[in-house]
Amino acid sequence: MPVRSPSSRRSWTAAITRAPKRRSRSGPGPDRRLPPISDERRQFREGIRMTAAERFALGEPSSVIAKELRVSVRSVQWWRRAWDKGGPRALRSAGPASPSRLSEAPFAALEAEPARGPVAHGWPVTDLHDLSDTLSRRPAGP
Template sequence: MRYAQGGGLTDAGRAARQRLRLQAVERFEVGQKNAEIAAGLRVSVRSMERWRRSWRECGEPGLLSKGSPGRSRLSEAQVARLERELERGPLVHGWTDQRWTLARIKTLIGRLFHVSYTVEGTWQLLKRHGWSWQQPARRAIERDDDAVEVWKKETWPRVRAPRRSAAPGSSSRTKPGSR
């Protein structure tokens, strides 16, 4: 079932849906038709067809809830280890600079735990455990503000392309002498 507004079932809703599926299994076993079962349980015939197919292929376990789709695939111990590894820094793990990106963290999770996350899933995992994005708190040590100001005043005006004038022969709409 799709939820267009980004919603989904709560734990209670998931449990209620699972009870319906198990009631459908009882009716499958006695040979009732999909349309009858769907009407009796007040679900769509299409859902009933999917449930029956899952039941035929996997039995009753095929209809059990898989749990919340937002649950973490890492245990608390694994998350604690991930945090320790992140604190050690990217250099220790083979990257050439000191920046943790989501793609790098995703790769690290795969290396350490053999679990695949998407970049978005990695961000959700980090947020759930209190991590946040950061920007550098200070400017580069090499930055020379006086040299930057001199460059802006002296070099930039020479480098910048001059603006086109509205003189005859330019893209001006008026013809020479028409004023």
């Protein structure tokens, strides 16, 4: 096995320590947006924050709250800072990020479309018969 001189060893370790570190990106970048959340999901998340606020008032540690609410400790710490500054009001949801792009009339029309059935949307009746026949032959199970 070849013996390395101390100078070659030093240059190798120096190259490792000088290597640029990769930065991790937390969350979506400007080119990767998260889909909007539903009103029900927003209310659910607000409920979790309000439960955490009640426990902040009792003086419980963030790690205990995070474990029992099944969220990250970092989130609980962020909520606690907001709660310290503005109380439970600071943990309330600000509502949707943007208003709906559809008014009530077009939204109602879209909701009614599935009730019209597949034939109204261009599916031939024979295809539907074939599909139901195929599904009826499918083995039962998960």
